[in-house]
Amino acid sequence: MGDDSQHVKRVPHLPWMRNPVDIDQFEERPLGFLPSLDSRLKEALQKMGIQSLFPVQVAVWQETIGPGAFERDICVNSPTGSGKTLAYALPIVQMLAHRKIRCLRALVVLPTRDLALQVKEVFSAIAPAVGLRVGLAVGQSSIADEISELIERPKLGSCSPFDPEDVYMELQTAVDILVATPGRLMDHINMTKGFSLEHLCYLVVDETDRLLREAYQSWLPNVIRLTQSTDQTGHGTSVHMIPGSLTTMRRCGVEKGFKGKVYPRLVKMILSATLTQDPSKISQLDLHHPLLLTSGAKRYKLPKSLESFKLVCRSKLKPLYLVALLQTLGAEKSIVFTSSVESTHRLSTLLKFFGELPFKISEYSRRQRQPVRSKKLKAFREGKTQVLIATDAMTRGMDVEGIRNVINYDMPAFVKTYIHRAGRTARAGQSGRCFTLLRQDEVKRFNKLLEKADNNSCIFDSLATDSVESLRPLYSSALEKLKEHEQSWTARKSRISFNPELKQLFKNVLTVKLCRIKDCIVRERALCLV
Numbered sequence: 001m002g003d004d005s006q007h008v009k010r011v012p013h014l015p016w017m018r019n020p021v022d023i024d025q026f027e028e029r030p031l032g033f034l035p036s037l038d039s040r041l042k043e044a045l046q047k048m049g050i051q052s053l054f055p056v057q058v059a060v061w062q063e064t065i066g067p068g069a070f071e072r073d074i075c076v077n078s079p080t081g082s083g084k085t086l087a088y089a090l091p092i093v094q095m096l097a098h099r100k101i102r103c104l105r106a107l108v109v110l111p112t113r114d115l116a117l118q119v120k121e122v123f124s125a126i127a128p129a130v131g132l133r134v135g136l137a138v139g140q141s142s143i144a145d146e147i148s149e150l151i152e153r154p155k156l157g158s159c160s161p162f163d164p165e166d167v168y169m170e171l172q173t174a175v176d177i178l179v180a181t182p183g184r185l186m187d188h189i190n191m192t193k194g195f196s197l198e199h200l201c202y203l204v205v206d207e208t209d210r211l212l213r214e215a216y217q218s219w220l221p222n223v224i225r226l227t228q229s230t231d232q233t234g235h236g237t238s239v240h241m242i243p244g245s246l247t248t249m250r251r252c253g254v255e256k257g258f259k260g261k262v263y264p265r266l267v268k269m270i271l272s273a274t275l276t277q278d279p280s281k282i283s284q285l286d287l288h289h290p291l292l293l294t295s296g297a298k299r300y301k302l303p304k305s306l307e308s309f310k311l312v313c314r315s316k317l318k319p320l321y322l323v324a325l326l327q328t329l330g331a332e333k334s335i336v337f338t339s340s341v342e343s344t345h346r347l348s349t350l351l352k353f354f355g356e357l358p359f360k361i362s363e364y365s366r367r368q369r370q371p372v373r374s375k376k377l378k379a380f381r382e383g384k385t386q387v388l389i390a391t392d393a394m395t396r397g398m399d400v401e402g403i404r405n406v407i408n409y410d411m412p413a414f415v416k417t418y419i420h421r422a423g424r425t426a427r428a429g430q431s432g433r434c435f436t437l438l439r440q441d442e443v444k445r446f447n448k449l450l451e452k453a454d455n456n457s458c459i460f461d462s463l464a465t466d467s468v469e470s471l472r473p474l475y476s477s478a479l480e481k482l483k484e485h486e487q488s489w490t491a492r493k494s495r496i497s498f499n500p501e502l503k504q505l506f507k508n509v510l511t512v513k514l515c516r517i518k519d520c521i522v523r524e525r526a527l528c529l530v
């Protein structure tokens with residue numbers, strides 16, 4: 001490709017994406033400069049240590065509470081750590097602050113449980129100040145516990161006759177705002193009595209590009225369908241429901257129980273640091289006069305406070321370089337990214353065999369069960385471990401205070417991956433560094449990849465030869481130990497697969513466990529429905 005073609009700016013296919021609102025035109029604004037901000041929310045924000053709103057928050061405020069008045073659906077593409085969560089949470093909570101009747105009005109969908117927990121915390125820090133309740137549907141607790149949190153049961157008088165039909169009709173959502181992952185959301189839509197999207201006013205799809213790849217039970221088409229008014233769907237009054245759900249269809253633009261008052265349009269907000277521009281993907285969201293808010297001239301932007309370095313190393317000695325680098329960084333909180341679950345496990349095992357290192361290492365990937373993962377993340381947040389070895393899948397959007405360094409142990413394959421990995425540091429204007437370990441033959445491809453981002457200067461760095469060479473004996477012995485460890489693991493596995501009795505035993509145990517889990521779920525559901 002010639003030079004000219006390299007400088008041709010890619011024009012988005014969707015016309016409304018060609019003239020975005022530039023977030024960089026906005027300045028951070030002290031809370032006192034937002035006259036319409038509810039004083040109770042102002043106080044809650046101050047308690048969180050927030051004195052001013054970041055540019056993306058001011059820009060979204062303008063388009064929602066400000067003159068924009070929520071007239072258009074909002075699409076935000078702004079760097080990692082720029083404060084997108086509060087950018088949508090604050091206007092939604094402000095709008096719902098004066099609601100009279102409790103029902104589910106805002107739904108926020110996120111791709112992972114840890115991310116949903118993080119976002120719930122933000123809502124929980126401000127929503128109670130104006131009397132709103134926030135719920136979580138992520139499968140962290142049993143479905144029964146979750147249902148009892150989300151659904152309000154009618155208080156039956158001691159002498160009132162019990163009719164289950166009546167009880168079903170009286171069940172109501174006990175929260176105003178729900179933060180959910182697609183899987184649990186669909187469970188509730190399909191099976192939880194009284195769970196309804198009928199009154200939903202705000203739908204937030206955070207980490208949109210990631211969520212649009214998540215087709216779990218067609219969650220998005222289902223949510224969109226259940227929140228469309230019957231006149232929009234063209235189905236007249238015939239109610240198309242997912243089996244099991246009760247009142248999930250918005251009625252002809254008029255909200256039930258609000259005495260004929262016209263029901264407001266469902267507002268959608270989609271956000272990411274790497275928002276997709278693919279028309280076929282965006283069309284799934286059925287956006288209403290969408291407005292794009294974006295930062296900078298290029299499609300992707302890295303945080304201003306991020307410093308990037310590339311380190312060329314011999315591929316066979318990569319772990320050595322990594323340890324030497326981590327040693328020079330001292331005990332600073334760092335996250336190391338590999339390309340797969342297997343290499344995350346292998347690398348963290350190898351590093352543990354290095355013996356005494358001046359930092360504690362932890363593994364974080366889909367290989368672990370959720371409770372284990374959450375525990376590891378908690379320890380990392382609290383600074384009990386300083387180095388987290390992780391896969392890409394688990395860390396998007398993760399906000400851990402004090403991460404000073406991101407290390408790409410394996411080169412990211414896409415610029416989007418680089419953006420999200422690097423974005424775990426240099427958040428909220430703090431400084432941070434991103435190191436990428438490269439083989440000589442990867443340098444050109446890496447430089448090309450970075451061209452797609454703003455703030456793309458990435459300088460060569462090197463490690464003192466001594467610091468690398470002095471680790472060689474430790475490295476050799478760690479490699480030996482890793483080999484032995486892997487051999488004994490393979491032997492154990494093959495003993496099981498070659499021993500038919502053991503294999504059968506495992507099968508039986510597994511079947512019994514599965515049956516128990518199924519029983520539990522059925523019992524829990526029965527409990528919730530009675």
Ligand SMILES: Nc1ncnc2c1ncn2[C@@H]1O[C@H](COP(=O)(O)OP(=O)(O)OP(=O)(O)O)[C@@H](O)[C@H]1O
Pocket residue numbers: 049050051052053054057078079080081082083084085086272273396397398399423427428
């Ligand atoms: N107005 C503010 N003042 C001070 N800190 C803030 C403000 N808004 C957000 N923060 C902090 O900035 C950090 C990043 O915010 P947030 O997680 O919302 O970023 P993000 O843009 O969603 O990032 P990502 O794209 O990685 O998900 C958080 O720790 C948050 O508490």
